[in-house]
Amino acid sequence: MTLLVEPVRMNSTADAEPHIYQSTVTRPVAVDVSKVSLTFDTADGKVEALSNVDLQISGGEFVSFIGPSGCGKTTLLRVIADLQQPSSGSVTVNGMSAEQARLGRNYGYVFQAPALFPWRSIEANLKLPLELMGFSPTEQKQRAARYLDLVNLTGFERKFPWQLSGGMQQRVSIARALSFDPELLLMDEPFGALDEIVRDHLNEQLLQLWAKTRKTVLFVTHSIPEAVFLSTKIVVMSPRPGRITDIIDCNFRRDRTLEIRETPEFMAIAQRVRTGLRAGHSYDE
Amino acid sequence: MTSSTVDTMPVARAAWRTHPLVKRSAPVVTIVAVLIVVWYIGAVLMNLSLVRGGFEREEAPYTTMELLEGTMSAERPLLPAPHQVVGAFIDGVFGYAPTAPRSLVYHSMVTLSATLLGFALGALLGIVLALAIVHSRVLERSLMPWIICSQMVPILALAPIFIVVLGAIGLQGLLPKSIISAYLSFFPITIGMVKGFTSPDPMQMDLMRTWSATSRQVLSKLRWPSAVPYLFASLKVAITISLIGAIVAELPTGAEAGIGARLLAGSYYGQTIQIWSALVAAAVLASGLIAIVSYAERKVAQRMGARS
Numbered sequence: 001m002t003l004l005v006e007p008v009r010m011n012s013t014a015d016a017e018p019h020i021y022q023s024t025v026t027r028p029v030a031v032d033v034s035k036v037s038l039t040f041d042t043a044d045g046k047v048e049a050l051s052n053v054d055l056q057i058s059g060g061e062f063v064s065f066i067g068p069s070g071c072g073k074t075t076l077l078r079v080i081a082d083l084q085q086p087s088s089g090s091v092t093v094n095g096m097s098a099e100q101a102r103l104g105r106n107y108g109y110v111f112q113a114p115a116l117f118p119w120r121s122i123e124a125n126l127k128l129p130l131e132l133m134g135f136s137p138t139e140q141k142q143r144a145a146r147y148l149d150l151v152n153l154t155g156f157e158r159k160f161p162w163q164l165s166g167g168m169q170q171r172v173s174i175a176r177a178l179s180f181d182p183e184l185l186l187m188d189e190p191f192g193a194l195d196e197i198v199r200d201h202l203n204e205q206l207l208q209l210w211a212k213t214r215k216t217v218l219f220v221t222h223s224i225p226e227a228v229f230l231s232t233k234i235v236v237m238s239p240r241p242g243r244i245t246d247i248i249d250c251n252f253r254r255d256r257t258l259e260i261r262e263t264p265e266f267m268a269i270a271q272r273v274r275t276g277l278r279a280g281h282s283y284d285e
Numbered sequence: 286m287t288s289s290t291v292d293t294m295p296v297a298r299a300a301w302r303t304h305p306l307v308k309r310s311a312p313v314v315t316i317v318a319v320l321i322v323v324w325y326i327g328a329v330l331m332n333l334s335l336v337r338g339g340f341e342r343e344e345a346p347y348t349t350m351e352l353l354e355g356t357m358s359a360e361r362p363l364l365p366a367p368h369q370v371v372g373a374f375i376d377g378v379f380g381y382a383p384t385a386p387r388s389l390v391y392h393s394m395v396t397l398s399a400t401l402l403g404f405a406l407g408a409l410l411g412i413v414l415a416l417a418i419v420h421s422r423v424l425e426r427s428l429m430p431w432i433i434c435s436q437m438v439p440i441l442a443l444a445p446i447f448i449v450v451l452g453a454i455g456l457q458g459l460l461p462k463s464i465i466s467a468y469l470s471f472f473p474i475t476i477g478m479v480k481g482f483t484s485p486d487p488m489q490m491d492l493m494r495t496w497s498a499t500s501r502q503v504l505s506k507l508r509w510p511s512a513v514p515y516l517f518a519s520l521k522v523a524i525t526i527s528l529i530g531a532i533v534a535e536l537p538t539g540a541e542a543g544i545g546a547r548l549l550a551g552s553y554y555g556q557t558i559q560i561w562s563a564l565v566a567a568a569v570l571a572s573g574l575i576a577i578v579s580y581a582e583r584k585v586a587q588r589m590g591a592r593s
Contacts, residue, residue: 119589160590
C-alpha cells in the first residue's frame with residue numbers, strides 16, 4: 001500500500017538544499033476570520049469558546065490548529081464550515097460568507113470518526129455527496145473510482161464499512177470529502193483515533209495528496225509532530241477563553257518525508273509549538 | 286456380548302447426545318413436555334368435581350379410572366385436556382371445506398384479512414405521524430400527548446363505539462375491524478420510527494449539512510435507512526397487536542365470522558374446546574405473521590450490508 005504520488009523529486013541535490021521550502025505562488029485569501037467570538041450558554045454559565053479570533057489563510061496552504069482540549073480549535077473549524085454560528089465577528093470563505101460557501105459546496109469536511117453510512121458499500125458511500133449534488137451516474141462512478149484510487153483503496157468498492165480497518169475507513173472518508181472537488185478541505189482530528197503507525201502512514205499519504213491536489217487544508221490536531229510535519233502554518237491555540245496565541249510558519253518542502261522529523265529545523269519548530277502550548281495552558285485545574 | 290460392544294456402547298450414547306438436532310431441540314422439547322404434563326394435571330384437577338357431579342347425578346357407580354378418563358374427555362370441560370384442543374384444532378382446520386362456517390381456516394382468513402388491512406393502515410399512519418413529529422417541534426408537542434392518550438382508553442370500550450359510528454355512515458364488515466386494528470397498531474410504529482428517524486449520528490447529520498443536503502435528501506438518504514432496524518422491531522410488535530385488534534373488534538359486534546366470533550360463540554354455549562382451538566388458531570396466525578416480518582427483516586438487513 002504505497003504512494004499515490006506525483007514523481008518524487010528526491011535526488012542528490014535535494015539533500016544539499018536546506019529543508020526549507022519557499023512558497024513562490026501567492027494565492028488569494030481562502031479563509032478570512034475576523035474578530036470572531038463565540039460564547040456557549042451551558043448549565044455552568046457562559047463559556048467563551050472563541051474570543052476575538054483573527055486569522056487569514058491563503059489558498060493552497062496547509063494550516064494546522066493545535067492546542068489543548070477546550071481551546072476552540074474544533075469550534076473554529078465548525079464556524080468556518082458554517083456548522084456553528086459565531087456570536088460576533090465575520091468569516092469569509094473564498095470571498096463568500098460561510099453560509100454561502102457551505103451552500104455552494106466549497107469545502108469537504110473530515111470528522112474525527114469516518115462517519116461512513118454502514119448500509120452503503122464503500123463505493124456507494126463515496127457516491128453519496130455526488131448523488132446529493134446531482135452528478136450524473138457515469139460521472140459518479142468515474143469519480144468514485146478516481147478518488148478510491150487516490151487513497152489506494154481500489155478493489156474495495158463492494159465492501160461494506162465494517163469490513164475495513166479504521167485507517168481504511170478514514171481514507172474512504174477523506175476520498176469522500178474530496179470527491180466533489182472542493183477547494184478547501186477541513187479536517188477535524190481525522191487521525192486522532194488511529195494508532196501511531198497507521199497515523200504516520202496516513203500523514204505521508206495526506207501530504208502527497210495535498211501536494212497533488214493543491215487544496216487548501218485546515219487541519220485540527222492534538223499532536224505536535226503531526227502538525228509540524230504536515231503544515232505550512234501552525235496556529236497555536238489556548239483555552240479559557242479560546243484564542244490564538246501564536247502562528248508559526250513552517251515551510252518545509254512540499255515533498256517532505258517522515259525523515260525530516262529528525263532535522264534541527266523540525267525540532268526547532270516543534271519546540272516553539274511546545275513552548276506556545278505551555279505558555280497558553282493554565283494549570284489551574 | 287463381546288468386549289468390543291461393551292466398549293462402543295458409551296461412545297454410541299455420547300454420539301446420540303451430542304447430535305446437533307438433539308442439542309438444538311432438546312431444551313424446547315423438554316419444556317413443552319413439562320407444560321403438557323402440568324396442563325394434564327390441571328385438567329384433571331379442574332374438571333374433577335364436574336365429572337364426579339355428573340356421575341353422582343346419574344347415581345351410577347364409578348371407578349377412579351373412569352373418573353380420570355371423564356376429566357379428559359368431557360364435552361364442556363372447565364379446562365380441556367391438550368389432546369382435546371389439538372383434536373378440535375385439527376378437525377377445525379382439516380375437517381371442513383375452507384369456506385364452511387365451521388372451518389377454522391375460514392374464520393382465520395376473515396380475521397387475517399382485517400388484520401393485514403389494519404396493519405397496513407396502522408403502519409402508514411404510524412410512519413406519517415413519526416415523520417410529522419420528527420420534522421416539527423410544534424407537532425411533536427401537540428400530537429404526542431394525544432397519541433399517548435389514545436392508547437390509554439381500553440379498546441374494548443372503544444370498539445363498539447367505532448362500530449356503531451362507522452356503521453351509521455355506512456361502513457360495515459372488514460373496514461371497521463381494520464380501523465380498530467390500525468388504531469392499536471400505529472402506536473408502536475410511531476414510537477419506534479420517531480426513535481429511528483432521530484437515530485442518525487450527529488456527525489452524519491453534520492456531514493449532510495456540509496453537503497447542503499435538502500431535508501428531503503436527509504430523509505431519504507440518512508434518516509430512513511437509519512430507521513430501518515427500528516421499523517422492523519416496531520412492525521413485529523404492531524403485527525401481533527393488529528391481530529389482537531382484529532379479534533377484539535369481532536367480539537362486541539356479534540360478528541358472524543372470524544376468530545373473535547368463534548371465541549364469542551364458544552363462550553355463549555360453554556364450548557370451551559372451541560374457545561381453546563380458536564386461541565390456538567390465533568397463536569398459529571400470530572407466529573406466522575411474525576415469521577414473515579422476521580424473514581423480510583433478514584432479507585433487508587442482508588441487502589443493507591449487515592454482518593451475517
